[in-house]
Amino acid sequence: MIKKLSLVLLSSIVVLFSLSSLSEETVSEGEIMFEALGCWGCHGQAGYSTDEKYPVLAGRNADWIVQQLEDFQSGKRVNPMMNAMAPMAEGFERVIAEYLASQELPDGSCHNPEINTCQ
Numbered sequence: 001m002i003k004k005l006s007l008v009l010l011s012s013i014v015v016l017f018s019l020s021s022l023s024e025e026t027v028s029e030g031e032i033m034f035e036a037l038g039c040w041g042c043h044g045q046a047g048y049s050t051d052e053k054y055p056v057l058a059g060r061n062a063d064w065i066v067q068q069l070e071d072f073q074s075g076k077r078v079n080p081m082m083n084a085m086a087p088m089a090e091g092f093e094r095v096i097a098e099y100l101a102s103q104e105l106p107d108g109s110c111h112n113p114e115i116n117t118c119q
């Protein structure tokens, strides 16, 4: 009886572990793509840009980031750098956006409202 119970416990722990590594994978896939595509080169590590020419992406709303990427892809939003970069993120918009949205929104990240639409 005790053996059976510990077996049940053990298997639920295994299930819990695989579930948590699943959600971790989604987050780290976004992180991997953000780094592999070189987004961080302009937007800073984890989206914490320190250069006011490049908008802070950390802590922005995920849906909004996806929308911006789609608008850059379609040309609805015009910026030569992003019109070149956004197509490379095709298929990974959501994981990248969720990775960025999971970061803490830094104080004063709307320092350049002309570039950074700050939503």
Ligand code: HEC
Residues within 6 Å of the ligand: 034, 037, 038, 039, 040, 041, 042, 043, 053, 054, 055, 056, 057, 065, 068, 069, 078, 079, 081, 082, 085, 086, 088, 089, 096, 114, 115, 116, 117, 118, 119
């Ligand atoms: C060569 C520099 C550069 C690279 C690399 C780059 N970006 Fe950008 N990104 C910009 C600039 C500049 C803007 C502001 C564009 C504007 O003024 O409309 C911007 C804007 C954005 C915005 C909208 C932010 C806002 O506040 O309006 C998102 C989202 C974004 N980039 C995501 C990405 C992602 C994802 C990648 C990687 C696939 C990436 N960027 C790579 C320069 C870059």
